[in-house]
Amino acid sequence: MVQFHGDALVLSGVTGTRLKCDILAAYYPTWWEITSGGSSRNNRLATAIVEMNAGSGEDYIEETHEVILGSSGHALKLKLETPNASNLKVILVEENDECYSHLKAVIAKRWPALDLTQAEGPPQSNRTGVYLLHKDLNDALDTIEQFSLGNTIFFFDPLLCTPWSVIERVASRRIKRYYQIGTEFIVFMFTSDWFTGRAKLNLSPLPKTPILAQLSEGERDTVGLMNEMFGNEKWQSFILNDSPTKERVAKLVEQYRLRLHRWFRYVLPLPFEPKTGQTYHLFMCSNYEEGIDITRRFYTKYSKNQAYSPDNATAYANFCRAHPFLVSRVRGRRRPLEWRFLWAVIKNHEEGLCDIKCQDFVRIERDWRTRLGALQWLESEGYLRRSPTMTDALGGVPPFY
Numbered sequence: 001m002v003q004f005h006g007d008a009l010v011l012s013g014v015t016g017t018r019l020k021c022d023i024l025a026a027y028y029p030t031w032w033e034i035t036s037g038g039s040s041r042n043n044r045l046a047t048a049i050v051e052m053n054a055g056s057g058e059d060y061i062e063e064t065h066e067v068i069l070g071s072s073g074h075a076l077k078l079k080l081e082t083p084n085a086s087n088l089k090v091i092l093v094e095e096n097d098e099c100y101s102h103l104k105a106v107i108a109k110r111w112p113a114l115d116l117t118q119a120e121g122p123p124q125s126n127r128t129g130v131y132l133l134h135k136d137l138n139d140a141l142d143t144i145e146q147f148s149l150g151n152t153i154f155f156f157d158p159l160l161c162t163p164w165s166v167i168e169r170v171a172s173r174r175i176k177r178y179y180q181i182g183t184e185f186i187v188f189m190f191t192s193d194w195f196t197g198r199a200k201l202n203l204s205p206l207p208k209t210p211i212l213a214q215l216s217e218g219e220r221d222t223v224g225l226m227n228e229m230f231g232n233e234k235w236q237s238f239i240l241n242d243s244p245t246k247e248r249v250a251k252l253v254e255q256y257r258l259r260l261h262r263w264f265r266y267v268l269p270l271p272f273e274p275k276t277g278q279t280y281h282l283f284m285c286s287n288y289e290e291g292i293d294i295t296r297r298f299y300t301k302y303s304k305n306q307a308y309s310p311d312n313a314t315a316y317a318n319f320c321r322a323h324p325f326l327v328s329r330v331r332g333r334r335r336p337l338e339w340r341f342l343w344a345v346i347k348n349h350e351e352g353l354c355d356i357k358c359q360d361f362v363r364i365e366r367d368w369r370t371r372l373g374a375l376q377w378l379e380s381e382g383y384l385r386r387s388p389t390m391t392d393a394l395g396g397v398p399p400f401y
Contacts (some may be wrong), residue, residue, distance in 0.1 A: 002159075007109070008058035008067045009366065017059050019272055020188070022302045023295075025074045028153075030294055031184070032078060032088060034152035034187070043084040046150025049075045052137060052166075053157040054092035056102035057110075070157060073106065080111045081130060089149065091131045092161040093140040100134045123147065132229045139168050145173060150182070157188045160201055164231025164259070164349040169391075175287075178357060178396045185285035186261070187241060191271075192279040194226065195245050206248075210240040230259055253281060260285050260288060261390035265358075266292045266350040270299045289348045289360045296350075311358055323381075338374045340364055342383050355398045375401060 003010040011017040028049060036043035057073035060066070069077060072092050079090040092101040106112055107130075107284045119130045123143060131147075133140045154170055156162040167185070174183040190198070197205040203225075204218030211222060223240070227233055238251045253269050260267045264285040272280045300307045319339055320327045326336050335343075345352055354361070356371040357392050365371050376399075378384040384401040391397070 003094065004056070004098070004102060006058075006059035006067065006354060007056050007105045008060035009056050009070065009099070009102075010060045017274065018061055019302055020062075021059065021068055021070060021074065023270075024071045024155075024186075025069065026075055026302070027295060028297050029082070030298075031153060031291065031300045032082075034290070034294075036084075036087065039084070044087055046087050046089075046148065048089040048091060048147070048152040049078070050093070050144060050149075050152060050154045051075060051157070052093050052140070052154060052162070053159070054094040054099070054103060055157070056099050057106035058102075059094075071157065072103070073105065073110070076081075076111060076130065080114060084301065086129065087150075089129055089131065089147065091133065091144060091147070093133045093135065093137065093144075095134070095136045097134075100132075104132070110221050111148060130149060132203060137162075138169075141169060142165070151185045151272070153186065155186045155188075157186075159228040161225060162187060163228045165228075166397060167263075167377065168231065168262075175263050177389075178394045178398070181286075181288045181289040183287075184291055185260070185264065185283070187283040187285065189247055189256065189281045189283065191281050192245075192277070194222070194252065195248055196277075201292075207240060208242045210236045230256070235238070236241075249279060253283070256283065258346045258390065262393050263391065265353055265390075268292050268350050270344040271296070285365075287359075289344070289358060292350050293348045312343065312350070315343070315346070337370070338377050341371075341374050342378055345384070352384075352386075353401070355400050358397060372399070377401070 001009070032047055033039070033043070035045065036047045037045040046183070051072045054072040055070050057070055057076065058069045059068050061068060075090045079085050079088050079102060092103065094103055106117055107116060116246055118126045119132045123131060124145065132141055135143070152174070156167070161372050169185070170183070183236050193203065194206050197203055202215065202218070206222055206226065207215050209217040215223070223236070226235065235255045238255050239248050241248070257267045257269055260283060261262060265287050265291070266285070268284040270282040270284060272282070274280065284292060286292050296308070316335070316339065326338060330336055341364070343360060345354050348360065349358070356368050356375060361371050379386060379401065387400050389400050390398045
C-alpha cells in the first residue's frame with residue numbers, strides 16, 4: 001500500500017505533494033509566530049501542532065527524484081531548530097507500522113539530539129516537547145486529550161479519508177463556544193480519486209446512482225467510506241448522479257465545506273493537481289480571519305496564481321458618492337465604521353461570511369451593539385444579506401451574514 005525510498009514515502013506530483021509541503025513549511029512558522037505571542041513576548045504562549053497522520057517525515061518526489069521534508073518533518077524542524085520554541089508541542093500520530101519505523105529513523109538521522117525514548121514514553125515524563133504516538137486515531141485522541149495544548153493546528157492527512165467521528169470528537173472538545181478561536185484544522189482530501197477509483201487501495205469509483213441494488217460490492221464499499229467521511233448520508237443526493245465528473249467533484253468540495261462549517265466560520269479549499277485529470281484539496285479551517293488570509297497568500301505565492309487585490313481607493317470613492325452623509329460624520333483620514341467592516345469582509349472574509357463575533361470586527365469596535373448596528377446598516381443598503389446559520393453544534397448564534 002505504501003512505498004518507501006530510503007525512509008521517505010514515495011509520492012508523485014511536483015504540483016501536488018511538493019506544493020502542499022511548501023505551503024505548510026511556510027505556514028507553520030508564521031502561524032506559530034502569531035499564536036505564540038511573537039518574538040516580542042518570547043513566544044511564551046502555549047501552542048501545538050498535531051499531525052494525525054504523520055507518515056515518515058520525509059517524502060520522495062518520483063518526477064524529480066528528490067527527498068523533501070513532509071509536513072510532520074516541517075513541524076519537527078520548527079520545534080527543534082527554532083529559538084524560543086520550548087512552549088510548542090509537536091504531537092505526531094502514526095498508526096502504520098512501516099511509516100512509524102521510518103519516522104523514528106528520520107528523526108534519528110536529522111535530529112539526533114532528540115531523545116526518542118522520552119518522545120515515545122509516557123507524556124507526563126516527556127520533557128522534549130515532541131510526542132510520538134504509534135496508535136490508531138481514537139486511541140491517540142485519548143492520550144492527546146490529557147494535554148494542555150493552547151492554540152493548536154490539527155492536520156488530518158489520511159491515505160484515503162478521515163472519519164467524521166474523529167473530526168467531530170476533536171472539534172467538540174476544543175470548540176466550546178460559537179466559532180471559538182484557538183483551533184485550526186487542515187484536512188487533506190484525494191478529491192478526484194473518489195470518482196476515478198484508486199487501484200492501490202482497492203477503491204472503486206463512486207457510482208452514479210444511490211440505488212444500492214444496482215451497485216457492485218466495491219461501489220457499496222466506497223459509498224460506505226464516504227458515509228463515514230461525512231458522518232451521514234445527506235451528501236448522496238448531490239453526488240450520486242450522472243452529472244459530468246467535473247461537476248460532481250465541485251459538489252463534493254461544496255458539500256464537505258458545508259459540513260466543516262459546523263465548527264468553523266471559514267473553510268478554504270485549496271486545490272492541487274498532481275497530474276492531469278487528478279485534483280486534490282487541502283481544506284483550511286479557522287475561526288480567525290487572519291489565519292485564512294495567511295493561508296490564501298501562501299497558496300497564491302507557491303501556486304504562482306495572481307493575488308486577490310481589490311481596489312480600495314476606487315471602491316471607497318464609490319462608497320463616498322453613494323453615502324455622503326455617512327462619510328461627512330468622520331474627519332481627516334478616518335473612515336466610517338460601516339466602510340471599515342465592509343472592506344474587511346471584501347478583503348479577508350472567505351465566502352464573504354461575517355457576524356458580530358468576527359475577531360477583526362471586535363478589534364475595530366469593542367461594543368457589540370455598535371457592531372450589530374453597522375452590520376444591520378450594511379444589510380439595509382444591500383451590501384450584506386442575512387443567511388441561515390451554518391452550525392447547529394454551537395449555542396449563542398448571532399445574526400449571520
